[in-house]
Amino acid sequence: MNIPASLERLVAELARLPGVGQKTAQRLAFSILRNDAARAHALASAIEEVKARIRFCEQCCGYAEDALCSVCADPRRDAAVLCVVEQPGDIYVIERSGVFRGRYHVLHGVISPLDGIGPDQLKIRELLARETNLPRWRELQWAFRRMEDRGQVRGGRFVGGFVGEQFALPGASTASVVPGEV
Ligand SMILES: [Zn+2]
Numbered sequence: 001m002n003i004p005a006s007l008e009r010l011v012a013e014l015a016r017l018p019g020v021g022q023k024t025a026q027r028l029a030f031s032i033l034r035n036d037a038a039r040a041h042a043l044a045s046a047i048e049e050v051k052a053r054i055r056f057c058e059q060c061c062g063y064a065e066d067a068l069c070s071v072c073a074d075p076r077r078d079a080a081v082l083c084v085v086e087q088p089g090d091i092y093v094i095e096r097s098g099v100f101r102g103r104y105h106v107l108h109g110v111i112s113p114l115d116g117i118g119p120d121q122l123k124i125r126e127l128l129a130r131e132t133n134l135p136r137w138r139e140l141q142w143a144f145r146r147m148e149d150r151g152q153v154r155g156g157r158f159v160g161g162f163v164g165e166q167f168a169l170p171g172a173s174t175a176s177v178v179p180g181e182v
Contacts, residue, residue: 007029014028014029071103072103084140087108108123
């Protein structure tokens with residue numbers, strides 16, 4: 001007996017998610033089927049809503065529902081201390097620690113020559129543009145995941161070196177906080 005086409009489609013879509021294999025996708029699909037229709041609609045509309053409403057913050061390139069994210073819109077956050085992170089999700093990891101009171105910039109990746117990713121593919125131009133609009137940073141921090149784990153040895157240092165050269169920032173440091181360890 002074949003799996004019904006609509007169920008097969010749901011399993012295929014779920015299996016495309018990172019970390020979800022075929023077995024997990026089937027388990028999730030059966031669970032969605034077992035739940036009542038209201039739960040399934042709530043899940044579907046949450047997915048649609050997040051895609052429709054979330055955009056990139058005009059200042060830090062993190063996730064936002066308005067022009068600015070909650071960190072950039074908060075006047076109490078120190079604009080002279082900037083933490084540069086790899087992906088929007090890294091901000092939430094650092095925020096959970098509750099100790100960082102500066103602001104962020106999301107590069108949306110790291111420089112990785114082997115993958116053909118250079119400064120132009122990242123949000124570095126946006127980072128440089130911020131400097132003309134904001135007070136000069138006292139401190140620039142880098143918070144990248146361990147590059148070695150992903151075959152991107154020294155990727156964070158490439159970015160750090162590149163941006164540091166642009167600004168000749170004495171405080172710029174490539175010694176980084178690793179989001180997973182914050
Ligand atoms: Zn922002």
